[in-house]
Amino acid sequence: MPQYTKSGKSYxxxxxxxxxxxxxxxxxxxSKNIALTSxxxxxxxxxxxxxxKRIRNSVIEGVAKxxxxxxxxxxxxxxxxxxxxxxxxxxxxxxxxxIAKGLHEGxxxxxxxxx
Numbered sequence: 001m002p003q004y005t006k007s008g009k010s011y012x013x014x015x016x017x018x019x020x021x022x023x024x025x026x027x028x029x030x031s032k033n034i035a036l037t038s039x040x041x042x043x044x045x046x047x048x049x050x051x052x053k054r055i056r057n058s059v060i061e062g063v064a065k066x067x068x069x070x071x072x073x074x075x076x077x078x079x080x081x082x083x084x085x086x087x088x089x090x091x092x093x094x095x096x097x098x099i100a101k102g103l104h105e106g107x108x109x110x111x112x113x114x115x
Contacts, residue, residue, distance in 0.1 A: 002098050006109035010080055011102075013095040020088050024095040025080030026059070034059070035078040042082050050087055055079060058089040062096025069097075070104045 003014040010025040023042065036052050059079050067074055076096075102109065 002095065004099070004102055004107060004109045005112040007112045010078075011099050011109055012080070012112070013099050013102075015091055015095050015098075017091070020086040020091065022085040022088070022091050022095060023080075023082045024059075024092055024099070025078075026076050026096065026099055027078035027080075028074055029077035030075050031077035034076055037078055037080045039080050039082050041084040046084055048087060050081065050083065050085065051089075052081075054087075054089045055081055055092055058092035059096050062093035063100065065093070066097045066100030066104075070100065072100065072104055074100050074103070 005012045005014070007025070009027050011028070012023060012025040014023045015021065023039065025037075025039065034056055036056060056079065059076055063074050063076055066072065081092075
């Protein structure tokens with residue numbers, strides 16, 4: 001079950017599936033270049049170096065799927081990621097979809113003061 005939070009203008013989803021986990025933050029707005037911002041590391045695990053191009057492509061894929069599913073026009077201007085998260089890029093696309101779905105359905109994103 002994902003956890004939804006909001007930090008500043010960033011909408012975030014944290015998703016844990018046993019040994020795999022990610023925390024993904026998204027800022028929405030028009031931008032020709034999607035910025036990638038590291039939130040540093042969380043915890044002690046190490047899954048190797050993340051491929052930032054694959055994160056970006058997964059986010060783009062997730063936004064396209066969400067926009068198609070919900071009739072929305074979300075555009076991502078910035079992606080926030082945790083450096084030592086799992087390199088399961090399908091989870092990134094899934095979390096984008098969940099964030100967009102949550103926004104579309106009006107779920108509550110708990111306000112967080114973390115990173």
